[in-house]
Amino acid sequence: MTWWEVLVQQTINGLTRGAVFALIALGYTMVYGIIELINFAHGDVFMLGLFISLAWFALLGVTGALTGWQLVTVLPLVFVLTMLTTAALNVAIDRVAYRPLRRSSRLAPLITAIGVSFMLENVALLWKGPAPIAYPDVFPSVDILREWFGVDSAIFFTTKDVFVIVVTIPLMIALTYFVRRTRWGKAMRATAQDRETAQAMGINVERTILVTFLVGGALAGAAGLIQGMYYNIGMWWMGYQAGLRAFTAAVLGGIGSMGGAALGGLVIGFLSAWSDQYISARWTNAIVFSILIVVLVFRPRGLLGERTPDKA
Amino acid sequence: MKRLGPAALVVALLAYPFVDRAVGLHTVHAVSDGMIYMLLALGLNIVVGYAGLLDLGYAAFFAIGAYAMGLLNSPVLGSPLYGHAWSFWVCIWIAAAVSALLGLVIGAPTLRVRGDYLAIITLGFGEIIPVAIRNLGDVTIEIGGWRPIERLNLTGGENGVNPVGRPYLPGVPFETDPMPWYFLILVIGALSIWAMSRLRDSRLGRAWMAIREDETAADCTGVNPISTKLLAFALGASFSGFAGSVYAAKLQAITPGAFEFQVSIMLLCMVVLGGAGSLRGVVLGAMLITIFDRVILSQTTFLVRAIGRATGVSALTAVDLTLWRWFFFGLGLVLVMLLRPQGLAGRRVRPVAGGDADDETAVPEPSAPPRLAAVPEWLRTRAAGVDASGAVLEVRGVTKSFGGVVALNQVDLAVPRGAIIGLIGPNGAGKTTFFNVVTGLVRPDAGHITFGGGSLVGLRPNAIVARGIARTFQSIRLFAHMSVLDNVLVGEHCRLESSVAGAVVRPPSVVAEERRARERARSLLAFVGLADKEEDLARNLPYGDQRRLEIARALATEPRLLLLDEPTAGMNPRETEALTELIGLLRRELTLSILLIEHDMEVVMGISDRISVLDYGTRIAEGTPAEIQRHPRVIEAYLGTGYEAEAAGRSGPR
Numbered sequence: 001m002t003w004w005e006v007l008v009q010q011t012i013n014g015l016t017r018g019a020v021f022a023l024i025a026l027g028y029t030m031v032y033g034i035i036e037l038i039n040f041a042h043g044d045v046f047m048l049g050l051f052i053s054l055a056w057f058a059l060l061g062v063t064g065a066l067t068g069w070q071l072v073t074v075l076p077l078v079f080v081l082t083m084l085t086t087a088a089l090n091v092a093i094d095r096v097a098y099r100p101l102r103r104s105s106r107l108a109p110l111i112t113a114i115g116v117s118f119m120l121e122n123v124a125l126l127w128k129g130p131a132p133i134a135y136p137d138v139f140p141s142v143d144i145l146r147e148w149f150g151v152d153s154a155i156f157f158t159t160k161d162v163f164v165i166v167v168t169i170p171l172m173i174a175l176t177y178f179v180r181r182t183r184w185g186k187a188m189r190a191t192a193q194d195r196e197t198a199q200a201m202g203i204n205v206e207r208t209i210l211v212t213f214l215v216g217g218a219l220a221g222a223a224g225l226i227q228g229m230y231y232n233i234g235m236w237w238m239g240y241q242a243g244l245r246a247f248t249a250a251v252l253g254g255i256g257s258m259g260g261a262a263l264g265g266l267v268i269g270f271l272s273a274w275s276d277q278y279i280s281a282r283w284t285n286a287i288v289f290s291i292l293i294v295v296l297v298f299r300p301r302g303l304l305g306e307r308t309p310d311k312a
Numbered sequence: 313m314k315r316l317g318p319a320a321l322v323v324a325l326l327a328y329p330f331v332d333r334a335v336g337l338h339t340v341h342a343v344s345d346g347m348i349y350m351l352l353a354l355g356l357n358i359v360v361g362y363a364g365l366l367d368l369g370y371a372a373f374f375a376i377g378a379y380a381m382g383l384l385n386s387p388v389l390g391s392p393l394y395g396h397a398w399s400f401w402v403c404i405w406i407a408a409a410v411s412a413l414l415g416l417v418i419g420a421p422t423l424r425v426r427g428d429y430l431a432i433i434t435l436g437f438g439e440i441i442p443v444a445i446r447n448l449g450d451v452t453i454e455i456g457g458w459r460p461i462e463r464l465n466l467t468g469g470e471n472g473v474n475p476v477g478r479p480y481l482p483g484v485p486f487e488t489d490p491m492p493w494y495f496l497i498l499v500i501g502a503l504s505i506w507a508m509s510r511l512r513d514s515r516l517g518r519a520w521m522a523i524r525e526d527e528t529a530a531d532c533t534g535v536n537p538i539s540t541k542l543l544a545f546a547l548g549a550s551f552s553g554f555a556g557s558v559y560a561a562k563l564q565a566i567t568p569g570a571f572e573f574q575v576s577i578m579l580l581c582m583v584v585l586g587g588a589g590s591l592r593g594v595v596l597g598a599m600l601i602t603i604f605d606r607v608i609l610s611q612t613t614f615l616v617r618a619i620g621r622a623t624g625v626s627a628l629t630a631v632d633l634t635l636w637r638w639f640f641f642g643l644g645l646v647l648v649m650l651l652r653p654q655g656l657a658g659r660r661v662r663p664v665a666g667g668d669a670d671d672e673t674a675v676p677e678p679s680a681p682p683r684l685a686a687v688p689e690w691l692r693t694r695a696a697g698v699d700a701s702g703a704v705l706e707v708r709g710v711t712k713s714f715g716g717v718v719a720l721n722q723v724d725l726a727v728p729r730g731a732i733i734g735l736i737g738p739n740g741a742g743k744t745t746f747f748n749v750v751t752g753l754v755r756p757d758a759g760h761i762t763f764g765g766g767s768l769v770g771l772r773p774n775a776i777v778a779r780g781i782a783r784t785f786q787s788i789r790l791f792a793h794m795s796v797l798d799n800v801l802v803g804e805h806c807r808l809e810s811s812v813a814g815a816v817v818r819p820p821s822v823v824a825e826e827r828r829a830r831e832r833a834r835s836l837l838a839f840v841g842l843a844d845k846e847e848d849l850a851r852n853l854p855y856g857d858q859r860r861l862e863i864a865r866a867l868a869t870e871p872r873l874l875l876l877d878e879p880t881a882g883m884n885p886r887e888t889e890a891l892t893e894l895i896g897l898l899r900r901e902l903t904l905s906i907l908l909i910e911h912d913m914e915v916v917m918g919i920s921d922r923i924s925v926l927d928y929g930t931r932i933a934e935g936t937p938a939e940i941q942r943h944p945r946v947i948e949a950y951l952g953t954g955y956e957a958e959a960a961g962r963s964g965p966r
Contacts, residue, residue: 118642
């Protein structure tokens with residue numbers, strides 16, 4: 001491989017990674033925007049999304065690659081089922097662990113979020129065992145450059161990469177439409193700005209928060225499914241890692257900002273892929289966290305975040 | 313009886329290992345390990361419980377302590393820096409110092425961020441440290457083919473450090489017997505608890521709690537949030553340095569896996585379960601969790617399996633509850649937060665009825681206005697020595713805008729010594745912003761502020777308090793979960809001098825200073841009519857008392873200028889009258905200068921020497937009360953045309 005082939009390859013890897021981070025980061029940023037909580041359990045909802053989608057595939061009898069019409073029937077069905085399941089899970093978490101603490105100190109729900117995160121990880125551990133689990137190769141992988149275009153290149157760009165992008169972008173467009181154009185989206189934006197005033201204007205704040213958790217959970221589920229299909233492996237501890245990187249992405253982009261989360265996800269995706277290649281995979285985590293710390297200290301608003309003065 | 317309990321505890325702790333040996337339980341090792349974690353939890357309690365800073369990466373300090381010991385006291389790593397196997401007794405202090413230093417390093421960047429962002433930064437450090445330890449076991453630096461450093465083993469990498477040297481004391485068998493370890497850890501633990509309880513009850517401990525309760529109010533009461541928080545990080549870390557170094561020497565081996573995120577969370581569980589901020593609670597929490605983890609989970613597993621075998625249910629025979637360990641820790645965190653957020657041993661507090669100024673507490677039984685004692689003698693002597701000429705505060709052309717809104721526009725104002733200056737104007741006129749600019753909470757865009765000849769612009773609020781300006785807040789900002797007396801003592805913070813070492817050792821000078829501080833605080837409480845309530849929590853006081861407590865706290869900083877932001881808001885007429893009298897008394901007896909924001913026109917017009925009127929950030933009038941009442945622009949903007957008629961009646965515009 002020449003140096004530029006390596007760079008292109010790692011950039012493609014970064015793009016797909018970043019797309020998954022972005023989907024998770026959106027859940028963080030939406031919840032933070034609306035109730036100012038770092039939903040620590042969100043990464044584990046993503047992890048369970050992978051496990052749950054696996055269960056849905058198994059239930060539908062899918063064990064190998066999907067073909068032809070299955071790609072347009074079974075696959076969307078599993079997407080919907082997985083997203084519904086994780087959405088419901090996310091709402092349940094809010095009901096049990098966060099909602100009773102809405103009026104208490106800000107650290108209380110953060111601590112329960114960590115507690116929930118540990119519980120979810122332990123559930124996955126007991127469900128699937130401590131070893132990494134294999135995820136069936138449900139999506140046909142075709143080396144596009146070589147097989148469709150006949151180009152003899154060391155760059156490995158497959159239909160799976162295309163799939164990740166083709167699924168992620170419409171999801172983000174749909175989300176943007178939902179937040180900008182619908183009644184619920186307007187309620188969410190109003191509640192994020194000022195919960196009390198929104199309430200006074202007749203917005204059902206609790207229901208708006210519920211919708212936020214619903215949407216965030218659904219996106220995490222979709223991310224889990226994509227992750228499983230792309231990498232064909234799942235671990236019970238992956239939620240913590242992915243969650244922290246996605247949170248870093250959300251902070252980097254400007255927490256509370258949707259576009260920021262998407263942008264931050266991509267940036268973290270690229271940086272981690274390049275770091276794996278050019279520095280060392282062993283140091284990637286340290287590098288990502290260093291970025292997080294530097295951003296929080298010097299530019300807590302992130303790249304696209306708005307200035308929010310301390311309410312003194 | 314009161315002395316019997318502690319004595320029995322000491323006897324039990326001393327006798328335990330001998331009983332253990334006699335009975336043949338062999339639990340001393342496990343108990344000693346548990347005590348190390350207890351010490352860690354106590355260190356974390358300083359950061360989380362006292363200073364209120366959520367630290368999710370505390371295991372990093374544990375790691376630093378352990379590796380400081382491991383690297384300095386191990387013969388295996390052939391690096392030029394270490395590998396000489398220093399003495400344990402030296403290393404333990406180095407470990408504590410290095411941990412404290414790291415506490416400062418980690419603390420420094422976190423000072424700019426608050427709350428949950430800070431938690432995430434500590435989490436980040438908690439992740440970076442184990443990664444660094446793993447990777448620094450094999451360092452090669454290559455610059456264009458030249459390798460200045462090749463395969464250098466700095467930390468032992470994934471395999472860790474093994475063996476780590478043991479402590480040496482003549483005649484004490486640290487090699488073969490768990491008992492010396494038990495006593496060593498017991499001594500370190502007891503000394504730590506002793507030091508922590510003294511810190512808690514010192515000037516520094518009060519400052520930590522004030523920061524925890526309300527950082528802005530603490531800053532405006534003379535507590536430097538930066539140094540106070542850094543000290544919390546550094547001292548909290550130093551205890552984990554001790555714990556880590558003893559841990560390394562006891563285990564004789566350390567691996568990076570022992571310092572992961574889960575350890576930080578387990579320690580946090582101990583603190584939160586027992587009750588953050590309570591030494592007894594943290595000890596209890598650490599004991600419960602250690603027993604649960606080491607005894608109950610495994611023993612219950614045996615029990616369930618036995619039941620399974622006896623009843624023939626095969627599912628039960630294969631159960632391993634220890635796999636549920638983290639599930640139970642997570643569940644524990646959730647349940648404690650939901651059911652008993654103050655922890656098992658925490659002080660139970662009455663729930664506050666929602667709302668503020670105008671709820672039930674604001675209209676209490678028509679109590680007799682508090683009897684005011686005389687102005688405390690010490691304040692009078694303190695005030696006497698000050699030069700009596702010229703303006704105390706001089707503000708020239710101060711401008712401040714937020715976005716497009718000009719909150720203050722070229723405002724001038726002077727407060728002569730011993731004068732009461734009223735500041736009035738409609739809501740949103742910029743009065744409170746003016747206070748915030750003078751006290752350093754908000755930095756002006758332009759203009760000069762001088763106080764006693766020196767400029768105040770750019771100074772931190774606590775530095776301005778030290779120069780002699782104190783304030784109260786429009787929405788009362790007391791340290792809600794501290795006692796009434798402690799609230800006033802925080803006010804004295806910037807006039808006290810005891811250091812960290814002084815707080816722990818308590819030499820006679822510190823004891824005397826503390827006694828004097830308490831006497832002064834009590835006399836101030838008597839002055840504002842709260843003498844019998846010093847042990848109450850501030851949040852449990854009725855509304856009027858809270859207002860007066862805030863004034864007492866401000867006076868405790870020994871101000872030369874007092875800024876009062878709507879001091880009579882929400883008070884009944886009799887309380888208002890008493891407070892007006894108190895303000896007059898301060899001026900007469902102490903020649904204290906007072907700047908007063910007030911909507912009660914009877915009060916303002918009655919006691920002010922001069923009045924300034926703000927409207928939309930601009931000063932529209934300045935003069936004596938009589939001039940202001942006739943001023944056409946003031947009547948138009950604020951008082952209203954009916955004022956003159958109404959003034960003959962009772963109340964002003966509210």
